[in-house]
Amino acid sequence: MNKHFTTSGPVVPAEHYCIDPMQRLDWEEIHYLIAAKKYFVLHAPRQTGKTSTLLAMMEVLNRSGEYNTLYVNIEGAQVAREDAHWGMTLVCQSIAARARxxxxxxxxxxxxxxxxxxxxxxxxxxxxxxxxxxxxxxPIVLMLDEVDTLIGDTLISLLRQIRAGYAQRPRAFPQSIILCGVRDVRDYRIENAHKETITGGSAFNIKAKSLVMGSFNRAEVEALYAQHTTATGQVFAAEIFPELWEDTHGQPWLVNALGNEMTWEDKTARDRSTPITMERYQAARERLIRSRATHLDQLTNQLKERRVHAVVAALLAGESRIANLQNDDLQYVEDLGLIRTSPQIALSNRIYQEIIPREITWQWQATITHQQAWYLTPERRLDMVKLLTAFQQFFRENSDVWLQGLPYKEAGPHLILQAFLQRIVNGGGRIHREYALGRKYTDLYLEWPLDEVKGFYGEVQRVVLELKILYANLDKTITDGLSQVSSYARHCGATEAHLVIFNRNQEVSWDEKIWHEVRHDAALQVDVWGA
Structure with a gap:
């Protein structure tokens, strides 16, 4: 069987293109921790290759002849929930079955x-x-995977039982135990049957270190795709890779999923003499985003967590509330793979930037009845003045209801406008989102192809929109916004610019909130909208 890009389950090197799992960890450090009889944590976001790496570690350690090493996935014990008796039975049975x-x-x-x-x-x-x-x-080395999926007393009992045997290692207990999961043990927030909250750190205070397995680096992304070219002769256009990096920042599932979309789901590309062009890449990207695949669905579930909500809401709204966030919450959301903190705090990659607002507003977006054709000129340009005038009326009529139901009320106005625009451009244009955390605005960059046949290889209408919440002085908000939106327009090569200012003061009437005027910043005309 020919190798292919995989998007499910552990990597099988004989069947899948892959980066050697043992290259993705500091093997020297892990070997030292095991030799030093340490108990430690290895965590990574979902679908980053953690299980594949653990299985490779087991094989390497067992082949060395030094240890009896066992990998066990104990997620099945999650069904026990607070029933610690049942949970510990399932854990014991899982360990025994995998050893066999x-x-x-x-x-x-x-x-x-x-x-x-x-x-x-x-x-x-x-x-x-x-x-x-x-x-x-x-000596035994035991790797317990999906520990953080266990619940309540089941998890507490497991951690305390491991701690109870720690002093007897290695003669009468495993020399080293590695707890594996999405979260670090410090982020286990456990509520027992008595509704007492116990942190993982207190229940497992024998942890020597926490190791994180991250995403691919840029060289690894290109090396992965090069494996396909070597195996099949099918080439990827060089200009794809900068876009691929910005879209994924090396998130392994996304990298593999895009490879699969380009080389298999696009049936015409199964002819390996067909080169993968930028146009094919962009089409694959859009199909993946619209597919709402399992990985992206899990992302949506994470957005419901309180700690995730606090961080992502601040990002989506572009607000400066970052100073009020807990450092532990930021670290936790970064550990989940949703944000990166260097060089500045941002959603992890461009695909997440697009997916998250789409998913948050999915059910509401489906209720918008406005149709694309209403806003197209005879030259097939988007009439942005007509479109934003319609949005003002839509926002006036529907924002109260939407803001009551939206889970991310802090970013509600921004999300409603994005949902409205998405409904109009779906199947034709693209919206790029930039979340300027701490600067109190969000930038949108809209691309609309004017020739349906040539698509994005023909003439493209480029529009930038800046969204701001009115906090104090309107004149200053407009002045700051004009400078910011014109700078963004120059950066994107856009010739149309719009500044949308939301007034959330309920004491101000809608007649006062809704307005439109034209301003200029240097040679650029900027339409300014109140909502």
């Missing part, structure tokens, strides 16, 4: 059965690991 399946300790299922029959569940994991360590001819 990998040929590391074929007799462990029988030992687990005996332990579960003779030992209280509050000590079952400790007892199983202790007995196994005593009969194992080599």
């Amino acid at each position: 399946d990998y040929g590391i300790e074929p007799g462990l299922p029988a030992l687990a059965k005996s332990v579960l029959a003779d030992t209280d569940s509050a000590n079952a994991v400790t007892e199983l690991l202790s007995r196994w360590a005593q009969i194992s001819p080599k």
